[in-house]
Amino acid sequence: MSTTSSSQAIMNQSLFYHQDQDQDQLGLLSSFPVNLGFNNFAASMAINFHNYNNNQLPALKSFSDLSASSSSSLAISEAVSSTNNNTTETPNLTTPETHISFTPHKPIRQDISRLLSLHRSSLINPWAWGSEEGECKRSEGEVQYDRHNHHQLGVSAMKMKRSMKGRRKVREPRFCFQTLSDVDVLDDGYKWRKYGQKVVKNTHHPRSYYRCTQENCRVKKRVERLAEDPRMVITTYEGRHVHSPSNDLEDSQAPSQLTSFLW
């Protein structure tokens, strides 16, 4: 019962469409434990939905209902991402996005708890991309190995990698949320290793790339902050953890089957 002093588990819910090669899949992602050592987080939170199709209305409807039940102001705006405007930038993000600003006007813990309760009431759809994920995992492992050798060996490895890459593009679900915080890395219960930093165009602040330190887990996240508001941090998660958060706060919030199932 070692409850961390200034940490709270925050559960978010995000819905996204995961487009398979033939048909679209509606994935329901939840159990978003965020561990924060400050109180500014309660100011504003925005959840960003990446969808690969245009008919995400039922999902949004459900979310809006959910949020409305928690007495919060919800603003849904369909727009193109600011980084992926119709100008010549970020060509691989041309998929339409839906920005959802979720601004609770009460302590966020209650909202989160309500969200969590609603979570439990609403059943989770089975993940249809679990098998695909395994497949992709194997492929990516080999790809990385090839790329590793490519730096020292040469072209054959690259050829092999290209053939494997042309097979299928690994499209892992990404969901991002922006918080108003002073620290850039939010302790979400997982251990992250920074593997890159890039200065994106039109943004004055660099973007950091993190990866889960677990070996078999390849969840990535990127952290950047808005140029207009340096206090706003956008954290984008990509992929799903194949393990439980190895941190010392876990049992306080009862991760139970929900977290183990979803993360």
Place this chain on the structure above:
DNA sequence: CGGATTTGACCCGCGC
């Protein structure tokens, strides 16, 4: 001394 971070180079998709 082991693991995380830094940081310049490299890869790769895509638009022109």
Place this chain on the structure above:
DNA sequence: GCGCGGGTCAAATCCG
């Protein structure tokens, strides 16, 4: 084909 821009790698470095 070339250049651009974002993502990743990995040697060097830092840090506990």
